[in-house]
Amino acid sequence: MSAGWLIRRLLLVVYTVLVVSVLVFAITQVLPADAAVTLLGENATPEALAAVRDRLGLNDPVWLQYWRWLTHAVAGDFGLSMRTGQPVAPMMLVALSRSLLLALLSILLMLAIAVPLGLWAALRQGRAADLLTGLVSYIGVSVPEFVTATVLLMLLADWLQWLPATGYVPPSEDLWDSLAHLALPVITVSVIMVAHVSRMVRSETIDVLHSDYIRAARLKGLPERAVLLHHTLRNALLPVITIVALDVGYLLGGIIVVEEIFAIPGIGRQLIVAITARDLPAIQAGALIMAMTYAIVSTLADIAYALLDRRIRYD
Amino acid sequence: MTDLLRRLLRTPQGAIGSALLLLLLLLCIAGPALAPRDPEAIDFLGRFRPPGAENWLGADQLGRDVLSRLMTGARATIPLALLATLLGTLAGAVIGTLSAYLGGRWDEAIMRNIDAVMAIPGLLLALLLVSSLGKGSLNATLAIAVAFTPGMARVTRSVALNVRAQDYVKAALARGEGSLFIVLREMLPNVVGPVVVETTIRVAFAVMLFATMSFLGLGAQPPAPEWGLMVAEARRFVHQAPWIILAPALAIAVTAIAFNLLGDGLRDALNPRDER
Numbered sequence: 041m042s043a044g045w046l047i048r049r050l051l052l053v054v055y056t057v058l059v060v061s062v063l064v065f066a067i068t069q070v071l072p073a074d075a076a077v078t079l080l081g082e083n084a085t086p087e088a089l090a091a092v093r094d095r096l097g098l099n100d101p102v103w104l105q106y107w108r109w110l111t112h113a114v115a116g117d118f119g120l121s122m123r124t125g126q127p128v129a130p131m132m133l134v135a136l137s138r139s140l141l142l143a144l145l146s147i148l149l150m151l152a153i154a155v156p157l158g159l160w161a162a163l164r165q166g167r168a169a170d171l172l173t174g175l176v177s178y179i180g181v182s183v184p185e186f187v188t189a190t191v192l193l194m195l196l197a198d199w200l201q202w203l204p205a206t207g208y209v210p211p212s213e214d215l216w217d218s219l220a221h222l223a224l225p226v227i228t229v230s231v232i233m234v235a236h237v238s239r240m241v242r243s244e245t246i247d248v249l250h251s252d253y254i255r256a257a258r259l260k261g262l263p264e265r266a267v268l269l270h271h272t273l274r275n276a277l278l279p280v281i282t283i284v285a286l287d288v289g290y291l292l293g294g295i296i297v298v299e300e301i302f303a304i305p306g307i308g309r310q311l312i313v314a315i316t317a318r319d320l321p322a323i324q325a326g327a328l329i330m331a332m333t334y335a336i337v338s339t340l341a342d343i344a345y346a347l348l349d350r351r352i353r354y355d
Numbered sequence: 356m357t358d359l360l361r362r363l364l365r366t367p368q369g370a371i372g373s374a375l376l377l378l379l380l381l382l383c384i385a386g387p388a389l390a391p392r393d394p395e396a397i398d399f400l401g402r403f404r405p406p407g408a409e410n411w412l413g414a415d416q417l418g419r420d421v422l423s424r425l426m427t428g429a430r431a432t433i434p435l436a437l438l439a440t441l442l443g444t445l446a447g448a449v450i451g452t453l454s455a456y457l458g459g460r461w462d463e464a465i466m467r468n469i470d471a472v473m474a475i476p477g478l479l480l481a482l483l484l485v486s487s488l489g490k491g492s493l494n495a496t497l498a499i500a501v502a503f504t505p506g507m508a509r510v511t512r513s514v515a516l517n518v519r520a521q522d523y524v525k526a527a528l529a530r531g532e533g534s535l536f537i538v539l540r541e542m543l544p545n546v547v548g549p550v551v552v553e554t555t556i557r558v559a560f561a562v563m564l565f566a567t568m569s570f571l572g573l574g575a576q577p578p579a580p581e582w583g584l585m586v587a588e589a590r591r592f593v594h595q596a597p598w599i600i601l602a603p604a605l606a607i608a609v610t611a612i613a614f615n616l617l618g619d620g621l622r623d624a625l626n627p628r629d630e631r
Contacts (some may be wrong), residue, residue, distance in 0.1 A: 052467070052470075055467065055471060056470065056471040056474050057474075058471075059468055059471035059472065060471060060472070060474055060475055063472060063475070064475075064483065067483045067484060067487055068483070068486075068487060178612065178615065178616075179608070179612065181559075181611075181615065182559060182563075182608050182611035182612040182615055183563075183604075183607075183608045183611070184563035184564075184566055184567050184570075184583075184607060184611075185567070186566075186567055186570045186583070186586065186587075187586065187604040187607060187608065190586060190590060190593070190600055190604065191600075191601075191604065193593070194593055194597055194600070198593060198594065289473070289474075289476050289477075290476070292476045292479070293476035293477055293478035293479060294478075296476075296478055296479065296482070297478070297567055297570070297571070300571065311479070311482070312482075312571065315482055315483075315485075315486040315573075316572070318486070323483065323486065327475065327479060327483055330475070330476065330479060331474040331475045331476075331479075332474075334474045334475075334476065335474045338474075
């Protein structure tokens, strides 16, 4: 991995964010709601509306509006929320921190389940255990989050009463209570990812087990444990980084639904609130921050992959 | 074609998937006619009636028959998910094939932009589009189609890059055929196989996405018997009547599983040598 590759990779992140900003601005700009009407209400006089339009710069050409919005956004100023009158950027960033906590816990839980499950299925290829995990992951990818969430709510919160149903408690306030409130959302988000990643771990492990170097290691007389731990695991888990990074894209989408159901004030829920209230600055800030997070995470995954895989040499 | 069908039905996934889909197709065509009751008929005495002789899958918060709503709702969900996927696939296939055909800098430029657009999670992109198009089933369909386009463009491009290196494309170039002719007549038909597999699996995803949007209140609108909407409306009554939620939830899952199975079966049928 050379400095040139790294710089190009980082420039790509900047470019991605630019493209996303154009797209988000274009989509939100055609919103049928008139921003001035949203601010002042239906009964405002035409003069007041014209004054607000003038103040917000709504009469300027679109490219000028975009440029103004972008330059402010780069400085961290996404404008004021039309719903609350507060600056949207700090609101969205606080929400993002909650979402990231949820996402991080989900990825940890997913890895803790998916990696052993995939290995186990690979070692028992074609037998009952393998077929069973295959079947379970099949069902896992076919159930949307809102269904998983609703069923889990019914089971663990309503009937068994093991976990609190909805709400959010900051970890700084009461760590255990916070984790208890996050448990259901984290399990929900993990389900589909476990299904993906365990299949990936399984098929990669099977590929590696059939490779020449594993045959060589066995012929060399290495104990099976050493073959599995030193030779198989490392090579089988590398591609998993890529699929986990791809799943972060899924994760950010899944979080929107899960936060809405479990009433967690993260960025997904803020976005839904903004979309239903047609709160333009909040929609723009939320969408851009989300896309930026994804671009950064996938770049980090690429870098991690390049660092870990000694076979890859980027010029 | 019949050979492919035979191979498809010989795989367990293909056979089960096809059977389930046949059943769903029947529901889409004849669901309302087969439904035992009127799906909109309100019966206040029968509110939250548990599953039994009168309502096989129980009754909902307005006393409407859950089974009848489920059967009528098939056509509110599945055809639109199919349409969204087809539109997205078509747009993605044209972009992907064009990009692979042009190659070089154009390919690079198109793909960089596709990658950038894919930084927006699919659900978020669909939600953004619906927020500006307005909520409703058709707008949700369109939004899902747009959200699917970049992903399909990528898949098609990687397949098309292989096709582009084939001799018949070189021959067409040597004959001096126009770009449009080569892309549409020589390349697209050969890209179809793998793309169909990807499309089938994506229908499963579209069914889930569409139900999710209805669940969030941005897709189908009440009193439509759309499955995602049924789950959303039943959430408040989960204590009294869990069956109102479980029935549509199960229907969504079964539909998604059916398309996933068919996709996997098709993949095996198209490459008989791949044992995994």
